[in-house]
């Protein structure tokens with residue numbers, strides 16, 4: 419919407435402009451996770467255990483990256499900027515949150531971020547210990563736990579993806595329903611990085627690539643070390 | 653784009669994404685051949701799962717440091733009995749090659765002698781496990797657990813879908 423168009427609109431409307439909202443790493447990680455979750459499901463269904471584990475470690479690296487980025491990334495990527503207390507969530511639910519005057523995750527969306535990241539971490543973490551040496555593939559950390567512990571972990575890992583899928587369905591539904599109710603485009607910014615916000619909202623910083631590469635090196639390094647069985651632990 | 657169109661697009665995209673996800677899952681089973689899978693696939697699956705559980709029970713006792721010989725003996729007997737049932741579980745056409753959801757490879761029917769030998773080895777090692785379990789010497793049981801595990805691996809390496 420151009421400024422003139424906004425000015426011509428009824429007085430209740432805010433004049434808006436297009437600003438940066440999500441940095442590159444947040445978006446790349448988001449859509450890579452979408453592809454990887456599909457890949458993890460398909461490789462498991464088709465007993466492609468080698469690929470299931472390789473992709474699982476890529477997912478592990480991305481999750482670690484996202485956590486690091488939550489501390490060193492741009493404003494809208496930082497947990498400190500979007501994770502709010504119960505008061506803010508209640509306020510959001512009472513309608514006190516204005517999408518035009520805020521960028522980044524709403525207080526409610528922040529909960530969804532934490533839930534999705536936490537659940538995916540739990541599932542990947544279980545995968546690292548899952549399996550049995552005499553029954554096919556094993557996660558690299560399987561030798562660190564006893565045979566019955568591994569058995570319990572494996573069984574939980576086998577049904578837990580349903581919990582993740584349920585949250586993904588909730589997440590996608592919420593994005594659609596809230597986007598429609600607020601008449602605000604949530605998906606566009608997650609793809610292109612920019613979105614329409616009230617003129618007084620400051621743009622997010624541009625991607626600090628040096629920091630992103632550093633965080634990537636650390637997370638890829640940790641994931642690779644785990645892939646090798648976390649020497650000298652195993 | 654007018655407000656109204658983008659409004660509709662916003663509302664519709666996630667719905668499509670969800671439908672696509674569900675459709676993908678339903679379409680998955682379309683790769684299987686028509687008709688019911690041979691009943692033996694599920695029977696052998698359950699049988700192997702029980703063998704797996706019994707072998708885990710033996711190793712759990714060994715790990716505990718204070719192994720319960722009764723559990724080990726019962727588990728060894730269970731493995732041995734179930735090893736004897738394998739003969740009836742692999743009718744021709746019940747492999748992965750035929751399109752079924754199974755990890756049984758075509759090599760089972762291509763190399764029948766080797767497959768027989770792999771089954772015989774399991775019978776032999778599980779019988780040996782019953783013997784050492786009856787003696788009750790934890791160290792000897794530990795050694796035999798490795799030999800028994802070797803019999804599993806020996807067959808899986810050639811006749812079961814690769815795990816890497």
Ligand code: HEM
Pocket residue numbers: 444447448451452453455456484495522523524527528530531534535586589590593604605608665666669
């Ligand atoms: C495998 C499926 C998915 C998973 C696991 C997932 C996970 C996540 C996570 C962890 C975030 C937080 C992003 C961050 O701050 O780094 C997020 C945000 C977001 N996702 Fe997804 N997502 C999935 C699918 C989708 C799909 C299909 C769409 C679009 C239809 C979508 C749209 C969004 C949007 C718009 C946000 C930002 C929400 C906000 O405004 O706070 N996601 N998602």
